Amino acid sequence: xxxxxxxxxxxxxxxxxxxxxxxxxxxxxxxxxxxxxxxxxxxxxxxxxxxxxxxxxxxxxxxxxxxxxxxxxxxxxxxxxxxxxxxxxxxxxxxxxxxxxxxxxxxxxxxxxxxxxxxxxxxxxxxxxxxxxxxxxxxxxxxxxxxxxxxxxxxxxxxxxxxxxxxxxxxxxxxxxxxxxxxxxxxxxxxxxxxxxxxxxxxxxxxxxxxxxxxxxxxxxxxxxxxxxxxxxxxxxxxxxxxxxxxxxxxxxxxxxxxxxxxxxxxxxxxxxxxxxxxxxxxxxxxxxxxxxxxxxxxxxxxxxxxxxxx
Amino acid sequence: xxxxxxxxxxxxxxxxxxxxxxxxxxxxxxxxxxxxxxxxxxxxxxxxxxxxxxxxxxxxxxxxxxxxxxxxxxxxxxxxxxxxxxxxxxxxxxxxxxxxxxxxxxxxxxxxxxxxxxxxxxxxxxxxxxxxxxxxxxxxxxxxxxxxxxxxxxxxxxxxxxxxxxxxxxxxxxxxxxxxxxxxxxxxxxxxxxxxxxxxxxxxxxxxxxxxxxxxxxxxxxxxxxxxxxxxxxxxxxxxxxxxxxxxxxxxxxxxxxxxxxxxxxxxxxxxxxxxxxxxxxxxxxxxxxxxxxxxxxxxxxxxxxxxxxx
Numbered sequence: 001x002x003x004x005x006x007x008x009x010x011x012x013x014x015x016x017x018x019x020x021x022x023x024x025x026x027x028x029x030x031x032x033x034x035x036x037x038x039x040x041x042x043x044x045x046x047x048x049x050x051x052x053x054x055x056x057x058x059x060x061x062x063x064x065x066x067x068x069x070x071x072x073x074x075x076x077x078x079x080x081x082x083x084x085x086x087x088x089x090x091x092x093x094x095x096x097x098x099x100x101x102x103x104x105x106x107x108x109x110x111x112x113x114x115x116x117x118x119x120x121x122x123x124x125x126x127x128x129x130x131x132x133x134x135x136x137x138x139x140x141x142x143x144x145x146x147x148x149x150x151x152x153x154x155x156x157x158x159x160x161x162x163x164x165x166x167x168x169x170x171x172x173x174x175x176x177x178x179x180x181x182x183x184x185x186x187x188x189x190x191x192x193x194x195x196x197x198x199x200x201x202x203x204x205x206x207x208x209x210x211x212x213x214x215x216x217x218x219x220x221x222x223x224x225x226x227x228x229x230x231x232x233x234x235x236x237x238x239x240x241x242x243x244x245x246x247x248x249x250x251x252x253x254x255x256x257x258x259x260x261x262x263x264x265x266x267x268x269x270x271x272x273x274x275x276x277x278x279x280x281x282x283x284x285x286x287x288x289x290x291x292x293x294x295x296x297x298x299x300x301x302x303x304x305x306x307x308x309x310x311x
Numbered sequence: 312x313x314x315x316x317x318x319x320x321x322x323x324x325x326x327x328x329x330x331x332x333x334x335x336x337x338x339x340x341x342x343x344x345x346x347x348x349x350x351x352x353x354x355x356x357x358x359x360x361x362x363x364x365x366x367x368x369x370x371x372x373x374x375x376x377x378x379x380x381x382x383x384x385x386x387x388x389x390x391x392x393x394x395x396x397x398x399x400x401x402x403x404x405x406x407x408x409x410x411x412x413x414x415x416x417x418x419x420x421x422x423x424x425x426x427x428x429x430x431x432x433x434x435x436x437x438x439x440x441x442x443x444x445x446x447x448x449x450x451x452x453x454x455x456x457x458x459x460x461x462x463x464x465x466x467x468x469x470x471x472x473x474x475x476x477x478x479x480x481x482x483x484x485x486x487x488x489x490x491x492x493x494x495x496x497x498x499x500x501x502x503x504x505x506x507x508x509x510x511x512x513x514x515x516x517x518x519x520x521x522x523x524x525x526x527x528x529x530x531x532x533x534x535x536x537x538x539x540x541x542x543x544x545x546x547x548x549x550x551x552x553x554x555x556x557x558x559x560x561x562x563x564x565x566x567x568x569x570x571x572x573x574x575x576x577x578x579x580x581x582x583x584x585x586x587x588x589x590x591x592x593x594x595x596x597x598x599x600x601x602x603x604x605x606x607x608x609x610x611x612x613x614x615x616x617x618x619x620x621x622x
Binding site: 102127128129131146147149176185186187189190191192193194195196197198199200201202203204205206207208210211213214215216217218219220221222223224225226227228229230231232233235236238239240242243246249250252253255256257259260263264267268270272275276278279280281282283285286287288289292294295 | 413438439440442457458460487496497498500501502503504505506507508509510511512513514515516517518519521522524525526527528529530531532533534535536537538539540541542543544546547549550551553554557560561563564566567568570571574575578579581583586587589590591592593594596597598599600603605606
């Protein structure tokens with residue numbers, strides 16, 4: 001789709017799963033004249049240099065953003081405010097400043113006050129990920145067929161939003177624009193609450209007296225393992241998400257608890273009809289997700305099976 | 312591994328995901344001289360005949376078990392008692408009677424009183440599955456590298472248990488023997504509670520006023536979709552499981568609720584340290600599951616990605 005670089009110089013602050021995947025995909029697609037990156041630890045910077053994916057690895061955020069036309073903060077949401085404060089005096093006039101955080105209202109609140117007039121602030125959230133983190137975890141295909149949500153604050157120039165949309169589209173994503181507040185409600189139910197529940201149940205399993213951890217691990221194919229994947233996500237990132245999107249998460253949690261009480265009561269009372277009715281309804285949502293290509297319908301989630309050969 | 316049929320005639324009562332997978336794998340491995348099956352609906356029986364996987368499809372359970380050396384009930388656990396009562400007078404002396412139910416104590420309680428002396432009752436639970444059901448959903452590789460738990464009641468002849476172990480091993484499974492009661496506790500945490508939670512959260516998402524169903528479906532890649540798979544499992548089967556394993560499920564649910572309250576309180580109070588500590592601990596369990604081959608460590612769960620080609 002792209003016919004050349006969309007930005008002359010792209011700066012990535014942070015080179016974890018998302019930063020590393022943006023770099024790989026942008027380079028493969030030729031979307032940036034030059035890609036500069038930095039990372040907080042010397043070890044990560046060294047590893048990024050070895051990987052040879054970006055043009056330059058620098059030591060400081062200030063150095064990284066110098067003359068960049070697009071700056072993307074690929075760091076936990078709690079770090080976005082301080083980094084905005086740090087780079088504010090060094091941004092190129094006309095540059096687009098973005099991020100990849102999973103919460104948007106708090107990022108806007110934390111970053112916007114620091115940003116100078118003359119730069120364009122277009123927060124973004126690519127809804128894609130794996131449970132892996134670190135400089136080696138990224139891959140160019142991560143964003144293909146996934147949504148990227150842009151949440152430009154009121155007053156943002158439409159041209160800047162469109163330019164960032166073109167960039168994400170070229171990375172393979174489908175782009176949607178909404179307000180930061182609505183984003184946070186949507187993600188509270190589609191992502192944050194599922195993660196909280198998964199973290200809880202994996203912790204519960206770990207603490208049981210009657211069943212050993214080794215039994216939990218062995219027999220996890222009965223459903224449990226699907227929870228462990230998301231409960232293995234980056235701890236710092238998720239701590240920040242729950243602190244930053246507290247209100248929406250607590251609201252969804254309230255509804256979830258009411259629904260869980262209803263199902264619990266049905267089990268306690270032996271109300272098979274209520275259970276059957278509920279379980280039948282939830283199948284329809286799954287079908288919707290598979291139909292629009294957001295998951296595989298292959299048996300067992302597309303997990304590979306060994307072959308059983310005739311003996 | 313097998314060097315010929317383990318049983319002369321195998322009868323499968325029910326031909327859904329599990330029954331159909333047993334038939335396919337047993338035929339591929341040559342584990343049965345003859346495979347007979349039946350299914351409750353005429354439509355399923357017709358489809359099984361078309362598939363041509365078994366030697367004979369019969370109309371009644373009584374006909375199916377005639378002269379069978381191994382009879383496996385591949386039906387929802389709630390139906391096991393009535394079917395045992397139906398077939399009891401027609402079992403071959405010395406036959407092994409088994410099932411594939413996800414709950415074991417209640418199946419033993421429901422079936423054992425009906426079974427005549429001279430047959431061997433060895434309940435089984437293959438811990439494997441997908442969210443699909445019906446005669447077309449099975450596949451021969453379903454049990455490879457998955458555990459199958461045998462729960463022979465006290466007094467069962469060891470020879471019968473070993474013969475069924477050999478059968479499941481030849482289907483590709485790893486076999487473990489435990490009491491029905493311990494099985495039910497282990498599965499309550501590794502399978503039943505995860506399903507209940509998944510059914511709940513998918514229902515919650517479906518009812519929200521602030522976020523539309525179409526938004527939930529679109530942005531499900533953030534974690535939600537992992538829950539929808541197990542919440543799309545067969546409703547009748549799962550109704551029966553929760554009714555049959557009520558006590559163990561309610562016990563695990565109590566512990567889960569306490570843990571969820573703790574995490575909720577940490578979020579409400581902004582206690583980042585408590586969250587980080589919990590999220591770090593849960594990563595270890597995931598590593599254990601991947602290490603012993605019960606899940607894929609491939610990015611994004613092994614879901615296939617399209618290629619991003621250089622433009």
